[in-house]
Amino acid sequence: MKDITARVAPYFTAGTRRYTPAARAFHWISALLIFTVVPLGWIFAEFKKPPGGPDLYASLHKTLGLVILAVILARLAYRAMNPPPAQPGRMAAWERVSAAISHWLLYFIFLAMPISGYVMSSGSKRPISILGLFDFPKLPMTTDIAETAKQIHILGQWAVYAVVLIHVAATVWHLAVRRDAILDRMLPRQVNAE
Numbered sequence: 001m002k003d004i005t006a007r008v009a010p011y012f013t014a015g016t017r018r019y020t021p022a023a024r025a026f027h028w029i030s031a032l033l034i035f036t037v038v039p040l041g042w043i044f045a046e047f048k049k050p051p052g053g054p055d056l057y058a059s060l061h062k063t064l065g066l067v068i069l070a071v072i073l074a075r076l077a078y079r080a081m082n083p084p085p086a087q088p089g090r091m092a093a094w095e096r097v098s099a100a101i102s103h104w105l106l107y108f109i110f111l112a113m114p115i116s117g118y119v120m121s122s123g124s125k126r127p128i129s130i131l132g133l134f135d136f137p138k139l140p141m142t143t144d145i146a147e148t149a150k151q152i153h154i155l156g157q158w159a160v161y162a163v164v165l166i167h168v169a170a171t172v173w174h175l176a177v178r179r180d181a182i183l184d185r186m187l188p189r190q191v192n193a194e
Contacts, residue, residue: 105163120150
């Protein structure tokens, strides 16, 4: 059985070509959480809870937001101790810079959104319920700060859409146009069945 990444070896600089299994797990767990929390935000913003009823969608959205915050912080700590593999050697300088900027924008927005959501929720009269099991502690908050956090959270959703779209579009471009195996770096090792 032959490793299919061997045919793209000339595209890469010396050193490892793949992210570690833990880095890949952080990536795909983050993606799953993000693609779950966004629709929950849409749902709970549109459908108000029945009087006296549970606010399930809001609780799920807030719980996942706090989980995302923890995962991103852990991911950044892991990245600091385990640098990512080198970019392919045939990437132009502008591509390398664009990739670095877009990755750091992803980290920034995925920290800013749960933090702004937490600050906003701390200023609310309702508790920050964690799946109805317990209430997460609130920060002491002024109405002005909570309102500012709300505006950041509302505007931040558009940044999430834009940055995720750019990330996915770049991946598709590398996969379909460049065919330089960038996506292989974030997938488990593939072997053909020859």
